[in-house]
Amino acid sequence: MARVDMTETGPGGEGGEHSRSRFRAALDGLRRDPGIWRRGILLALTAVVLTLSMVFHTDIPNRIGNVGSLTETFLPWLGVFVPLLLVLALVRRSATALIALLLPAVVWLNLFGGLVADKSVEGGDLTVATHNVNADNPDPEGTARQLVASDADVLALEELKGDMVPVYEKGLAEAYPHHSVQGTVGLWSKFPLRAAQPVDIRLGWTRAMRASVVTPKGEVAVYVAHLPSVRVKLNAGFTANQRDTSANALGEAIADDQHERIVLLGDLNGTMNDRALRAVTSQLRSTQGAAGDGFGFSWPASFPMARIDQIMVKGMEPMSSWALPETRSDHLPIAARVKF
Template sequence: MAQQAYMTETDNGGSGPEHRGSRLRRLADRLLHGWRGDPRIWRRGVLTAAVALVLALVMLLHSRIPNRVGNLGSLTETFLPWLGLLVPVLLVLAVVRRSATALIAVLLPAAVWANLFGGLLTDKTATGGDFTVATHNVNADNPDPAGTARDVAASGADVLALEELKASAVPVYEKALAGTYRYHSVQGTVGLWSKYPLRDVRGVDIKLGWTRAMRATVASPYGPVAVYVAHMPSVRVKVNAGFTARQRDKSADALGEAIAAEPLPRKILLGDLNGTMNDRSLNEVTSQMRSTQGAAGSGFGFSWPASFPMARIDQIMVKGVEPIGSWTLPRTGSDHLPVAARVNVPRSATGS
C-alpha cells in the first residue's frame, strides 16, 4: 500500500506536507497580523515598556535599594529570582498591545535575569566527592523528631548539622542518630553529628545572649576541617516596621568575623541563615565563602517554606574545599527542607 502523507493547502493553492516550520510561521502571522504598516506600533505600550525598564533596573541595581525603610533592599534580594516571572507577563502584554516598543523593552529585564540567574538553570553537579555534609532546621515544634532524624541520616552525610533543637527533643535526636554517628555535640539550640572525631568544640558568640552557633574541628580522613553551624535570628515582617532584620544582620556580622578568624584553611558553614546569597546583609559571610548550590547544584535549591519553597535560606558554604554537588532532601516534619552537598577535601597539607 502506498504510504500516505498528511497534506495541507499551501499559499499558492497547491498542497504539500504539513511541516512544523510552516505551522509556526502561520501562528506568527496571526499574532503579528496588522502590525505591518502600522506606525502606532512604536507609540503603543509605553506604560508596559516603562514597567519593563523599571524591572530591569531593580534587578540590575538591587544592591542600591536602601534598607532604611523596612529593610526593603534585603526583602527585594531575598525574593529576587521571582521577579523573572514578570518578564513573560510583560511579553504577553506587549503582544496584546501590538507594541514594538514594549517588545524591545522586555528584552532588557529578560537579559538581566538571565545574567543573574541563568547559570542556576543548568545542572553543575559533577561526579565524585569524598565528603558529604547536610544541614536541617528541624523546627522546634516538629511533631516527629525521631522520624526527621532518620530521614536526614538516610542522606548518607558524613557530617550532619541540626538547628532549632528544643531541649526536650535533644535526647530523641541523639537516640535516633546514635547508630549512624559516633560523635556529636549540642551547643544551645544547634548540634553537630559526625562519623569522624570532633575536637575543639565550642559555641560561637553571634551577639544574641544565648548560643545559636558553634564550631568544631572534624578529624576527617583527608585532614582537619573546621565546621561551623549557625542559626541566624528570624527575619520578621511587621505592620509598622516592614521587613525587620536588624538582629539577624548583627549576628551575621559576628559570624563572618568568627569565620574570618578561623586558622584552619578548610572551612564549611552549615545552617539556617535566614537570608539568601543575594542578601547584602550576609556580606560578611558570603564574601569569603562559596555556596555549594551556586557552584555545583542543579536549580535554585529553594528550601523554605517546605510546603512551597520560595527561597534558599538554608545554606552550605565552603572555603578551602571543592563543591562537587548540592541538592535539597525530601520534606520532613519541619517547615524547612534539609539541604546536602558533596565536596572534595584537598589532601595536600593534611597535617595543617
C-alpha cells in the same frame, strides 16, 4: 485510474499561497498600524524598572523596612514578570514593549541563568548536610530516620528545642557516634569531633558553634549557625537588624579562623544575594551556586521560594549540592559533597 490533483493542498498550491498571503497581510497591517510604537509605553517603562531593580538591587535602600534585603531575598522571582509582561505586550500589539522586554530577560539570564543548569559532578571526599528541624516538629523520630537515610558524613541541626535533643540523640546515635550540642544547634558526625565550642553571634544565647571534624583525609573546621529570623511587622515592615548583627559577628569569627578548610552549615535566614550576609558570603563559596542543580530553594518546605539554608565552604571544592526530601519541618534539609 483517476488522477489526484495536489495543487489545492500541496505546499505550492492555493492552500499554501493563501496562508502566505494572510501572513503578508498581517505584517502589512502591523507596518501600517501607527500605534504599534506608541502603545504599551507603560509596559515598556515597567520592563525598564524591572531591569533596574535587578541590576542595581544592592542600591535599593534598607532604611525603610529593609526593602533592599527583602528584594534580594526573592530576587530570582522577579523573572516571573518577564513572561507576564510579554503576554501583555502581545495583547497590546506593542513593538515598544516587546523590545523593552529584552532588557530584563537578558539581565535575569546573566544573573541566574547559570543556576538553572546542572553543575554537579561525580566524586567528593565528604558529604555534609544541614536541617532546621523546627522546634515544633511533630515527628522528630521520623525526621531523625530521614536524616540518617541521607548518609551524610557530617550533619548539622538547627532549632533544637531542649526536650527534643534526647530524641535526636537517640535517633542519630548509631549512624553518628560523635556529636555535640551547643544551645539550640548541634553537630553529628561519623568522624571524631575536636574542640567543639559555642560561637558568640551577639544574641545573648547560643545559636552557633564550631568544631573540628577529624576525617580520614584531614581536619575540617565546621561551623553551625542559626541566624535570627527576619520579621515582617505592620508598623516596621521587613525588619532584619538582629539578623544582620549576628551575620557580622559570624563573619568576624570565620575571618579570624586560621584553618585552611572551613565548612559553614546552617539556617542563615537570608540568601546569597542578601547584602546583609556579605560578611559571610564574601569569604565562602556556596555549594549550590558552584555545583548545584537549579536554585535549591529550601523554604518554606510546602512551596520553596528562597534558599535561606546554606552550605558554604572555603579551601574545598564543591562537587554537588541538592535538597533532601521533605520532613515534618517547615524547612527542607539540604546536602552537598565536597572535595579536599
